[in-house]
Amino acid sequence: MSALSDLFAGFSVALTFHNLLYCLIGSIMGTLVGVLPGIGPTSAIAILLPITSFLPPMPAIIMLAGIYYGAMYGGSTTSILLNIPGEVASVPTCLDGYEMAKQGRAGPALAISAISSFFAGTISLIGLTFFAPTLADAALVFGPPEYFALMVFALTMVINLSGKDIIKGFVSALIGFLIAAIGLDAVSGSARFTFGSIELMGGIDFISVIIGLFAVAEILVSMEESVVAVFPGKIKGLMPTLHDLKTCLGTMVRATFIGFFLGLLPGLSTGITAFMAYDVEKRVSKHPERFGKGAIEGVAAPEGANNSATSGAFVPLLCLGIPPGPALAVLLGAFMIYGLQPGPLLFEHHSGFAWGLIASMYIGNAMLLVLNLPLVGIWVKVCKIPYAILSPLVLIFSFIGAFSVRNSMFDIWLTIIFGGIGYLMKKLNYPSAPLVLTIVLAARLEGSLRESLNMSMGNPSILFNRPISLGLIILAILFTFISFWARAKHLRVMEVAVEDQG
Amino acid sequence: MRKADRIAGILFIIISMIFGVQALKLRGPIGGRGIGPGGVPLAISGGLLLCGIILIYRSTKGKSADGSHSLIWPHFKRERNFYIVLLASFAYPVLIYIFGFILCTFLFLSLLIKVLGKFRWRSVILISVSSTVFLYYAFKVWFYMPFPKGLFW
Amino acid sequence: MKGLSKTFLSTLIALFILFCPVFAGSQGVSQYPTKAIDLIIAFGPGTGFDTTARMIAAHLSKKWGVPINPVNMTGGSGVTALNRVLRSTPDGYMMFLDGHVLSSMLFAIQADLPFKLNERTFIAQMTMEPVFFVVNANSPWKTLREALDFARKESANFRWGGGALGSLNNFSISQLLATAGIDPNSTARVIFEQGNVAALQALLGGHVQFGIVTTSDMERLGSAGKVRGLAVTSPERLKDFPDIPTTKEAGVPGSNIIGWYGISGPPNLPPQIINTWSKGLEDSTKDAEFLTQAVKLKKYFAYLPPKETRDMVNAEYEKYLTLAKQIGLRK
Numbered sequence: 001m002s003a004l005s006d007l008f009a010g011f012s013v014a015l016t017f018h019n020l021l022y023c024l025i026g027s028i029m030g031t032l033v034g035v036l037p038g039i040g041p042t043s044a045i046a047i048l049l050p051i052t053s054f055l056p057p058m059p060a061i062i063m064l065a066g067i068y069y070g071a072m073y074g075g076s077t078t079s080i081l082l083n084i085p086g087e088v089a090s091v092p093t094c095l096d097g098y099e100m101a102k103q104g105r106a107g108p109a110l111a112i113s114a115i116s117s118f119f120a121g122t123i124s125l126i127g128l129t130f131f132a133p134t135l136a137d138a139a140l141v142f143g144p145p146e147y148f149a150l151m152v153f154a155l156t157m158v159i160n161l162s163g164k165d166i167i168k169g170f171v172s173a174l175i176g177f178l179i180a181a182i183g184l185d186a187v188s189g190s191a192r193f194t195f196g197s198i199e200l201m202g203g204i205d206f207i208s209v210i211i212g213l214f215a216v217a218e219i220l221v222s223m224e225e226s227v228v229a230v231f232p233g234k235i236k237g238l239m240p241t242l243h244d245l246k247t248c249l250g251t252m253v254r255a256t257f258i259g260f261f262l263g264l265l266p267g268l269s270t271g272i273t274a275f276m277a278y279d280v281e282k283r284v285s286k287h288p289e290r291f292g293k294g295a296i297e298g299v300a301a302p303e304g305a306n307n308s309a310t311s312g313a314f315v316p317l318l319c320l321g322i323p324p325g326p327a328l329a330v331l332l333g334a335f336m337i338y339g340l341q342p343g344p345l346l347f348e349h350h351s352g353f354a355w356g357l358i359a360s361m362y363i364g365n366a367m368l369l370v371l372n373l374p375l376v377g378i379w380v381k382v383c384k385i386p387y388a389i390l391s392p393l394v395l396i397f398s399f400i401g402a403f404s405v406r407n408s409m410f411d412i413w414l415t416i417i418f419g420g421i422g423y424l425m426k427k428l429n430y431p432s433a434p435l436v437l438t439i440v441l442a443a444r445l446e447g448s449l450r451e452s453l454n455m456s457m458g459n460p461s462i463l464f465n466r467p468i469s470l471g472l473i474i475l476a477i478l479f480t481f482i483s484f485w486a487r488a489k490h491l492r493v494m495e496v497a498v499e500d501q502g
Numbered sequence: 503m504r505k506a507d508r509i510a511g512i513l514f515i516i517i518s519m520i521f522g523v524q525a526l527k528l529r530g531p532i533g534g535r536g537i538g539p540g541g542v543p544l545a546i547s548g549g550l551l552l553c554g555i556i557l558i559y560r561s562t563k564g565k566s567a568d569g570s571h572s573l574i575w576p577h578f579k580r581e582r583n584f585y586i587v588l589l590a591s592f593a594y595p596v597l598i599y600i601f602g603f604i605l606c607t608f609l610f611l612s613l614l615i616k617v618l619g620k621f622r623w624r625s626v627i628l629i630s631v632s633s634t635v636f637l638y639y640a641f642k643v644w645f646y647m648p649f650p651k652g653l654f655w
Numbered sequence: 656m657k658g659l660s661k662t663f664l665s666t667l668i669a670l671f672i673l674f675c676p677v678f679a680g681s682q683g684v685s686q687y688p689t690k691a692i693d694l695i696i697a698f699g700p701g702t703g704f705d706t707t708a709r710m711i712a713a714h715l716s717k718k719w720g721v722p723i724n725p726v727n728m729t730g731g732s733g734v735t736a737l738n739r740v741l742r743s744t745p746d747g748y749m750m751f752l753d754g755h756v757l758s759s760m761l762f763a764i765q766a767d768l769p770f771k772l773n774e775r776t777f778i779a780q781m782t783m784e785p786v787f788f789v790v791n792a793n794s795p796w797k798t799l800r801e802a803l804d805f806a807r808k809e810s811a812n813f814r815w816g817g818g819a820l821g822s823l824n825n826f827s828i829s830q831l832l833a834t835a836g837i838d839p840n841s842t843a844r845v846i847f848e849q850g851n852v853a854a855l856q857a858l859l860g861g862h863v864q865f866g867i868v869t870t871s872d873m874e875r876l877g878s879a880g881k882v883r884g885l886a887v888t889s890p891e892r893l894k895d896f897p898d899i900p901t902t903k904e905a906g907v908p909g910s911n912i913i914g915w916y917g918i919s920g921p922p923n924l925p926p927q928i929i930n931t932w933s934k935g936l937e938d939s940t941k942d943a944e945f946l947t948q949a950v951k952l953k954k955y956f957a958y959l960p961p962k963e964t965r966d967m968v969n970a971e972y973e974k975y976l977t978l979a980k981q982i983g984l985r986k
Contacts, residue, residue, distance in 0.1 A: 036640075042699070046727070050713055143862030144845070167560075171514060171553045177546045178521055184732050185539040186819040187846045189764050190528050192539055193521060198738045198769060202730030216591070223584040266856055267849050321875050322856050326699050329852070333706045339951045341875040388619025392611050393633060395591060400641055406735070407728050412595045419591070428506055446542045447848030454845040455862065457811050458535030532846070532983070 003130050010355025014363055019059050019356070026063035027364050028371065030070020034077075037084045037211055038401030041071040042327040049334060057338040058353060062360040064334055068327050069121060069310040069361065072270075073368045076113040076303050080106055081230065081382045082394050084215040084401070088206065088271030089306035091436055092278040094214050096291060096298030103294050104231045106383050107238035110376045112248060112296055113303040115240075118369040119252045120304035124260040124311035125361055133344070136319035139264045144451035145463045147267070149472035151445040154272055154437075156476050157279040159483040161433040163292075166487070168430045176438030179204050187450055199410040206439045208402040208414035213432045215398045216419025219391045221426050229390070230383040238376055240296065248300040251281055259305030263312025266324035270306050271440040277305030283482075289490070311361070318342050318354060504561040511557030514550050522547035586617055603642070608634045687747055687931055691722040694918075695751040697736035699729050702850075703869060707782055707916045707954065708752040714945050715935050732819055733757045734768065741770050745921045747928035753777070753919035755784075758968050760821045763975035764985055772972055773965070776924040777917070779936045780959035780967065784914035785889040786827045787873045787899065789866055789882040791858055799885040799905040802865060803835045810841040815865035816854035817846060824851055824867050826975060827888065827912040829982045831902070834909030839982045858882065869914070870895070870953040888912055895953065917964060933961055 013019065033044040045064050052060050075086030080097035093113065100109040127135070142150075155173075162169020182193045183203025194200040240248070255277045262273040281301040282291045291298050316322045321343040323329035335342050340350060347354050382390070402415040425432055456462035464470050521543055528540035590610055598606040611630040615621065694712045698704045709725050716723040728736040737757060743749045751757075753775075762772045788799060796802040806813040817824025825846070829839040845863055847853035858866040859881060868876065868884075873896065876882045884899040888911050892901055902910040918936060920928070939945045940958045949956050959967060979985040 043727070046705070046709070046725070049709055053713070140856070140860035143857055143860055167553055167556055171510075171550065171557075174546050174550045174553065175517075178517070178543065178550070181521075181543045181546070183730070184734060186732060186848045186850075188529060188532055188539045189732070189819070189821065190539045192528065192543065193524050198734070201738075202735035205730075220584060220587065223587050224581050226583075267853060316856075320856075320859060320881070321872075321879075322852065322859070329699070329702065330705075333709075336706070336871060336952050337948070341878070343875050343879040344881070345879045386619055388621070389615050389629060391587070391618065392614035395587070395614075396607055396611065396633075396637065399594065400637065404641065406730055407726055408730075408735070408739075409595055409598075416591045416595070420588070428510065443848065449542070450537050451845050451847060453536035455814055455843055457843055458531075532844075 006351060006355045007129055007359060009352065010357070010359035011362075013058065013352050013356030014062070014359035019062050019360060020363065022055075022059035022063040023066050023360050023364050024367055026066020027070040027073075027368050029063075030067035030072075031074035031368065031372070033067060034071035034074025034086050034090075036401065036404075037078055037086055037215075037397060038207055038404040040087045040327065041068045042330060043404070044071070045327060045330045045334070049330070049337070052334055052337045057340060058356055061331070061334060061338075061353075061357055062364075064331055065314075065357060065361065066364045068331065069307065069364060070368055071327075072121075072303075072306045072310055073114060073117050073372055075306070076117075076299070077110065077379055080109045080113065080299070081379060082215060082390075082397075083218045084394065084398060085210050088210070088269060088440060089274045089302070089309070091210055091214070091271060092274045092302035092433075093299055095278070095433060096293070096295050098218075099292070099294035100296065100299065101230055101383055104233055104235055104383075105237070105294065105296075106231065107235060107376050107380045108240040108244055108296060109299050110379055111238065111373060112240045112244065112300050114369055114372040114376070115245075116248065116252050116255065116300040116304035117307040118365050120256040120259055121307035121311060121365040121368075122362060123253075123256045124263075124308035125358065125365070127260050128311045128314055128361075129358060132315050133319050133347075135264055136315050139266070139316060140320070141468065142265055143466075144448045144455060145466050145469040146472070147265070147444060147448035148452055148463060149469035149476070150265075150268075151441055151448060153472050153476040153479070154276060154441055155445070156479045156483060157275060157437060158434045159480065159487070160279055160282055161431060161437065163429070163431045164491075165429065168428075169434050172425070172430050172432065173434035173438045176435040177442045179209065179435075180206070180439045180442035181446075187447070199408075202406070202408070202410075204414060205402075205405050205408075205411055206436075207405045208411040209418045209439060210436055211398045211402050212415040212418025213422035213425070213436065215394055216415060217422025217426055217432075219394060220419060220423040222387065222391065227387045229385060229387050232384060235380055235383070238380065244296050248297055250284075251297045251300045252304050254280060254284070255301045255304030256308045259308030260312040262305075263309030263324070264315050266316050266322050267444065268324070269440050269444070270309050270325070271436075272444075273309045274302035274306045275437055275440075277301040283486075288486075307365075314358075314361075318346060318357075319344060507557050507561040511554045511561065514554035514557065518547040518550035518554060522551070583618055587614065590614055604634060604638055607637065687928055688719055688721045690748065691724055692716075692747070693724050693726050693749045695736050695740050695749065696725055696727045697729065697733035697751065697757060699727060703784070703871070704752060704754060704756070704916065706952065710945075710948060710952070710954075711752070711781065711918065711936070711939070714939050714942070718935060718939070732821065733761065737770065741775055741921050743921050745776070745924045745928075747920065747924060747931075750778075750918060750920045750932070752916060754916040755823065755914045755971065756821060759971035759975050760823075760826060762972055763979040764821045766985065773969070774922050776920045776922055776929060776961075777965040777968060778919055778924075778929060778932045778961055780915050780917040780964045781936060781940070781956055782916045783955045783957045784823070784869050784916070785887050785893065785955070786823060786867050786869065786912055786914070787887050787896075788828070788831065788885045788902075789858070789868050789873070789877075790864060790885060791861055792881050792883050793861070794864060794883065796885070797883070799900075799902070799907070802885060803832075803837065803907070806832060806837050806842055806865075807835070810837065811843060813865065814843040814845060814863040816857050816863040817844070817866070818850035818852075818854055819846065819848070822851060823869075823912070823914045824854055826978065827867055827910070828865070830912055830978055831907060831910040833978070833982060834907050870955065873899075874953050886910075915967075917959070929961055 033039055033041060044067050075090035076093045078084040078086050079090040079093040080101050083094050083098040085091040085094050097109045158169060158173045182200055184201050185192050191201050258277045259273050262268055278298060278301050281297045282288045313324045313328055316324050317328050323332045398415055399412045402411040405411060422432060452462050525540035525544040529538055531538035594610050608630050611633055612626050616626045694708055696705050696708045712723040712725045728739060740749055740751045790796055815828055832839045854866050857863045873884055877884055886902045886905040887899050888902050937958050940956045
């Protein structure tokens with residue numbers, strides 16, 4: 001198999017001291033950047049672009065790539081410890097991760113996050129190694145109608161994330177859509193729901209919303225409850241138990257596949273990928289009611305998926321030169337500075353470079369696992385920090401994080417306002433996950449719908465007479481029925497239990 | 503909970519109407535075909551309207567699907583921490599234009615840590631200064647973030 | 656009492672440490688620039704816009720010895736960034752990367768922006784972005800004429816793609832069709848909310864049949880055999896792409912839109928600062944190292960001084976305004 005021999009050649013390139021060093025540096029920086037809310041791999045890679053003027057291409061690109069997938073390792077840290085999602089892909093991790101931290105299980109949460117990231121990241125690289133060109137061309141088959149159908153399918157997750165009251169879940173989701181619609185509509189150039197405000201014309205940045213809804217709201221709620229620390233008791237286990245690992249094995253495999261294939265599709269936010277993995281886990285689980293209360297699979301699934309998505313993302317980048325997201329778009333810029341054209345010719349003309357890069361990603365993932373596992377012991381101490389010190393720091397962190405996305409003070413206001421809204425939502429039992437999901441989905445959903453209709457001059461049948469989009473829509477309808485049926489069954493079980501007791 | 507549901511329902515109906523009216527004012531689809539910028543928001547507003555109505559209807563029937571306790575506003579005296587945090591959070595982005603990032607952050611941190619916990623001033627100052635300095639270096643120097651400048655600094 | 660004064664002293668020391676940077680701080684405007692300059696970039700990292708800005712920033716900061724920080728401020732198709740910069744103090748420490756997308760094209764489409772086109776200080780045009788009309792390599796069309804014939808005959812099935820309404824794609828293809836006597840509204844124009852990259856992806860996947868690229872993408876995808884360039888809008892054939900005819904040669908000389916990027920600042924910038932920048936930019940276009948990097952990125956640098964830039968933009972604006980009204984792009 002020529003791919004295998006190319007890969008070995010790649011390892012011989014990647015295993016030099018110089019390249020290893022930069023791989024390490026990139027991975028560490030990526031982790032740090034992922035930990036910080038707001039600042040993501042995109043800004044980090046952009047800031048470091050000037051190194052291209054004094055480093056040769058191989059170590060520079062290895063390092064920048066390391067930042068990209070390293071960030072996915074770090075993003076879970078603040079999600080689990082502080083309920084601040086490091087970036088969109090870490091939001092589902094907050095749902096169960098923070099609960100685990102409050103139960104004293106921050107150690108296993110952080111550890112399984114690293115283990116799952118490593119597992120998914122490495123296995124998905126195999127897909128990248130052997131199937132990249134085929135997959136790249138296959139991914140191109142997804143046009144606007146297919147994206148729309150996929151988004152509709154993703155919407156069915158809202159039902160699952162709604163908790164007991166489905167109407168409140170719907171309200172949460174619908175409000176998410178409306179929030180996402182505020183701003184300048186890229187397609188028509190109209191200002192939507194800006195009420196004359198310049199600030200609103202820039203739209204409502206979802207990082208601010210997320211930080212507000214999760215971190216700030218959590219602090220406000222805790223202020224009422226005299227919280228001493230996230231978990232003041234004695235922390236017993238730092239690592240996941242054997243039982244945990246056995247439970248999560250299936251999770252990690254599923255997450256790898258979901259993340260990799262969804263990561264292939266350009267334009268799909270990693271947040272959607274992470275949510276999908278979380279949702280699938282909840283569906284296949286025998287005890288779905290554990291999710292949201294500290295189920296370890298709820299951490300393993302999204303964390304694994306967002307890492308395998310990074311491998312998937314390299315497929316269109318390296319094979320077609322199409323960056324699937326903003327971070328890789330910057331990386332593409334780095335390629336171009338060196339005169340390296342990603343695309344089909346990259347593997348022909350610069351085979352050593354391309355395979356060196358892929359090999360370095362295997363190495364990078366291993367490095368990150370080795371780095372992150374011992375750090376668990378240190379991170380876990382954060383849970384013991386007195387809340388009186390932790391919460392103001394978290395607030396400042398949140399403000400800076402929100403500011404950093406667009407260098408805008410308005411975003412800090414948004415964070416505070418959504419903190420208040422999140423507080424109300426928690427008190428009134430409105431689930432916040434559907435809101436976050438639809439904010440992330442809305443742009444793609446509406447965008448692909450309008451693009452599809454443009455393609456067909458307004459005829460909606462285009463969504464149904466293409467096999468993939470039709471198939472996904474049917475699947476969406478099917479899953480909706482299954483979800484409602486499962487809820488009805490569950491509620492009946494609960495009612496019976498209550499009757500038995502009382 | 504019924505009262506809260508009713509208020510929420512009314513709120514949602516109002517929101518859906520505001521957005522719905524705005525959506526109707528938007529231009530039609532470009533080139534006359536497909537969906538314009540108001541299409542999807544209008545549908546969403548419709549959905550929200552429906553949900554608001556259902557919530558109100560349910561609250562009159564006396565049921566609450568999730569059996570949660572009613573919303574009690576935090577009592578001013580007993581839950582003073584809550585209001586202090588809220589006030590400080592709102593004050594920060596306003597005062598940052600007067601005091602600048604360094605001073606404002608330092609004040610925010612020291613005030614809150616002192617009020618929320620029972621620490622001596624010395625520890626409070628130490629923590630606040632070191633955190634502020636660290637944050638300043640991390641974000642302003644390494645990441646070049648353009649923090650707003652205050653009047654003095 | 657002793658405890659209190661100790662606390663007081665430590666507070667004083669702490670405050671002193673905090674304020675040291677202030678005392679180290681700024682001095683007068685006599686020798687510009689004396690401290691870091693923010694270069695605002697209205698679009699996200701990775702776009703051609705952003706890459707150009709970073710290139711210029713890196714070069715000038717080395718030359719002037721002060722850091723020039725590229726700062727991304729995205730949102731509102733550039734309006735957010737404009738709003739911030741155009742209202743800032745004209746002290747030369749906040750400038751921005753300007754271009755067709757923030758000036759002539761933007762104002763041609765949006766009638767109700769909170770500022771005027773000339774409410775800024777144009778410093779210089781730096782790059783030129785000629786437009787390549789392309790099709791998928793599997794397409795049956797080998798010449799521009801064939802593509803246009805199809806568009807004329809089967810307008811509803813002629814799918815082409817562009818980024819947002821004010822994008823180069825939209826304007827240039829609309830102009831092409833209009834000059835060829837085809838009403839752009841009768842064709843299947845797909846506007847991709849995610850921008851030109853999405854349009855390119857759709858072209859590669861066969862979901863649309865016609866599109867544009869700029870030089871770097873043409874180089875990359877053309878040499879890989881994924882797209883076929885049918886024509887380019889520059890007045891003469893480009894050295895790097897000798898096989899691609901100009902639109903003039905292909906029979907549609909009216910198709911001549913070329914994008915540009917440059918540097919501008921807030922309104923009423925002092926002349927001294929304008930001169931420093933324009934001189935710095937002009938010198939960089941003659942600098943060997945800068946040009947080598949430009950070649951690698953396939954960027955064409957062409958400097959225009961401040962007054963000429965301003966005139967150029969205003970002339971372009973008139974042209975695009977007419978075009979936008981004609982094809983219904985203007986709100």
